[in-house]
Each structure stands twice: as structure tokens, then as C-alpha cells.
Amino acid sequence: MRLLESSPGRYDFGIRVLSLGHIDRVYRRVAELVRGPNVLDLGCGTGNMTMRLARLGLSVVGVDISPEMLAVARHKVPPGMVVRLVQTGAVELIDHFPAGSFDTIVSILVFSELSDAEQRLVLRQCRCLLRPGGRVILADEVRAPTFSRRMLHNLVRVPLSVITYLLTQTSTSPVSELKAKLSESGFSIIMVESNRLGDFALVEAEKREA
């Protein structure tokens, strides 16, 4: 049942349904925060965020582990524009870009697909790839702050995660301790925006000078 691969276009539709329509708002908000000119979209998937940033005139590179997703993204490159898309794993960023390459690194719904150890390593690599004062903007599912909210989260999320699995064959687990991980990896938190339930957060953090 490889529903997603048989129609990768379904991914966009699926993610819109699963986020209950919020994903477009996330893309908009991230686009407001991004500072150019050089931007990395880590885990760009089918390229929605990447192309939005490209249309703003930023020089953006999209990176994803899935060649199928990138094949879809390639179709979305606006005519006349050049957007570099790189197929690689998240912990291999430093193999592709020199230190200090980017002003901003955005990553939407990617960390929840990575293991704890991968998240920490990716953040360290991001720090290395950012120019001094560069920022990361992460938007992801996070562990809700209180027990009651976590229960509420599970109530909504468990049925949705079954649908997510059927549509995308991916299972995600909410990111825990994101702020602590950022801080340990050499970032200062600038801003955190959470939804009411506290299970989705948009975090902006700046590279701290050693």
C-alpha cells in the first residue's frame, strides 16, 4: 500500500487535511520571519515552502531524503527561476555546504521524523552552516506541556496518526525538549509561538557566538 508514492500529489492534500488547514498559515508565518538572501529549506518535501521563499526573491536550496518528493518539488519550480534541490539525509548537510553558507535555515515538520540523536546532530550542523547571527526557524509537533493537554492531544492525534500512516507511511513522534536541544547546540531562542493546545510550536533561534 504505497499510496503516497503512487501519487505524491496526495501528500500535499494529506498534510492539509491532517493539519486541519493550518499548514498554509505556518508557511505564511515562516515566510514573514525568514531573512535572506541565502536560505536552506531542510526537509523540503514537495517544495511548498521552498517555492514560496523562491518567489520572494530569496536564494533558496531545498534538501530532502526522498527522491520521490523532490521529483514532485522539481515540477513546482516557478518558470524562469533556478532552485537547487539536493537529495540527502539530514545528518549529511555538512557534506554538501561550506560553513557559514546560510542566513536562515527553515525546517517544517521534519524534526518529528528524526530520532533524538539525529535532532541534536542536525542542530549542531545547522549552527555550523549559518553565518554569524544566522537563524533557524523550526515548526513542528512538540510534546504538550501538561498531562491533561497531552491526553487531549492524544485524543485528537491518535485517529489522525492512523490516517497519516495510511496516506504517507510515515509515523512521527512529537519533538521533546526542543528548546533545551537548541540551547545545547549553541542557539539562543528568540521567539516561540505555540498553538492553544501546546502541541505545535514555531521556534525562531539565533546562532550564539562561542
Next chain:
Amino acid sequence: MTVATVRDFVLDLAQILLRVLPWPAKSGLISVGHPGRDSAVLVTCNYDLTVRRVLRALRGLDAYLLVAPTKGINVWCGAAGGYFTAHHVISILRTSGIAELVDHRRLILPQLSATAVERRLVEQRTGWCVVFGPVYASDIPAYLAHSRKDEAMRQVHFPLSNRLEMAAVWALPVSVTGGVALAFGWRYLLLPFFVMTWALALGLYVFFPWLSGTVDATGQPPPTWVRWLIFFDPRVRRNSLVWLLFLAAMWGQAYARDALHVHSLIGWSLASLFLMLLISMDLAGSTPLYKSGLHEDRLLHVELNSETCQGRAMCREVCPKNCYVIDAVGHKAAIAKPDECVQCGACIVQCPEDALAFVTPAGERIPPEVIRTYKLNMLGVRATSIAHDK
């Protein structure tokens, strides 16, 4: 029996019955026994059943086991589906800190991961030297003791125990989904439906070695009797005429006897539809009983370019059906048993000279770089459409 054994048994059973679903174990580094700086470093997927089976096989040995983050999917499926690739191996090498624990750089991967894990990429990015170990975890102790792999260790088998697991894989979801549908008003059909579903799946897999004697390995369309039975095969498009005839006969007979119980007829139609789906799914590729159009990759064959081949034997090393022979004097490989090929693509992905490729029934060549990028996900119709986009 200890608590751990009971827990293992219950988990084994649950995971075998739910084999269609991923069941992730925690990825990371596991120390087996008391490993030292020369101990072997092995990699596996993070499908819980596999991790526990590998640990059982390693009992009594000292080694490091790296559990790669493969989304809870087993080695062969993960590799074919793009969830167990060089990137996942690089990730576990870099996040586990294994490089600080051993003095050597020899990484042993499960042979079946060769379908996707590009040896060269791992070696370039990490400096580790990749070797493909045996297919089965139970052969690891012998493999480590002699540090070589013989023909038997390279061969994939399909013994009765595995076939019964596969029967459960298909019978469980079909009997449960069909059962739920029937429970809404045809409860009396539940028992016969369950019996038929399980009998069909078990029958198919138990008798598989005898049935598979009829397998047509040449990629020709399926034998006529099969064509009338199945859904899904684009070359057939008769869409299970047998089922429609069965329905027509059932309804006609009821009408003729003036006993048209619409409710009961709908129930039987529904139950038989689920059975037909089960037959179609099995025949359409899940058992390699015939090469179907649902799995286009089954119709591919491997082409060897003897001019570029240097006889370095990577193909023989990774082929799970021992299709290759190597001429050690002439330094050339040859495909001795093409009919045995299961189109896993491992030989093509690993060939250092790019001397191998898939060829479609239409004669189109799918080069190694496409297979390395898209794995088996995108072969057939989807792969060719994407390849043409470029």
C-alpha cells in the same frame, strides 16, 4: 519460563500477526555481551521483531549492534521502499558514537539491505568499509567465526514457518476488514467467511512450493485460468469475470427458485468480493505465483554488460538467489540462473563497474543510477515516467 520469555513470545505473536504494519524499536547502539575495541560492528533495521531476533542470534557473542532508524520497517522491505538506505546507515554511524568505541572501520550490514544501501556512498561519507553479511541473523555467529560467507548464507529461503507468517499477514487484515463489514447485518456469514479466508491464505502458502512449479519466469502474461480470477492486472482487464459470473449465477438461481432474499445475497456478494480481493492480492504479486502487472518490477530482467564487467563478484556477494557465477580466470561474471531472479536489484546497485541494469519487457534499459535513486519504489510505470521528466 521467565517473564522475559513470555514477553518475547507475546510480542513475537503480535508482530507476526500484524506484520503489515511497522513496529519501531528504539534506534541507536546496543552493546551485546562485553564488546571490546576489536569487536564486530553490525547494523540492522529498527523493526522490533528483527532487532529481537538478531539479539537472540547474537547471544553469547561480544559485538556492537547499530539499530538504524528505518521507520520500524524490516530490512528487505525497508531497503526496497527507501527506508533503509545509505543515508540511514550514515545517520546511525554518526549519531551512535561507534567510531570512538572501536579501532577498526569494518561495518557488517545485513545482505538484504544491499538492495538499497549504496556501499560506495557510505564509504565516501564516513570512511567505514562496508561488507554484506549473511541473509539470516542465525548465520551471524558462523559468519563471524570464519569471517566469510558461503553460498548457503547468501540464499533466501521460503520455509513453511515463513510461509505461515505470510499467510497470517494476508488473512488477518482481509478477515478483519471483511468481518467488520459483514458484522453490520450478516453475522451468520462471519464464521464461513473467516474459515474461507484463512483456508485460502493458508492453502496458498502451505502448498506454495508445489504451486510455484507453475510460475512463469519469462514475464509472459499469466496463464489463462489465472486471468479470469483476478482484479488489478492491467494486461488482463477482465476484472475477475469469475466473480461476476458467480454473482450472476447466485442471483439467477435465487430468482429462478423464487427465493430472492436480497439481504442475504448482498451479504454473500460482499463476502465473496473480499475473498476475490484476497485472491487477487496474492496472485497479483504477494506470492510470486505469477508475474503480474501490479508489480511491474516482476517483469524486469537483469542485463549484464560483459565488456565492462571486471569479475569483482559483488553481484554474487549480494544475490539472494545465487544467480551469479564468477569466472575467476577470465575475471567475468555470468548470470547462471536468470529464472531464479527476484528483481531485488541488489546486484545492479552494488556493481562497482555499473555493468548491470534492468531491462523492461518493452526493451527499455533502466540504468543503475535510476535504481540507486528511486530503489524499487519507482520502477515500472512510475519510474519511467519520472525518468522521462528529467
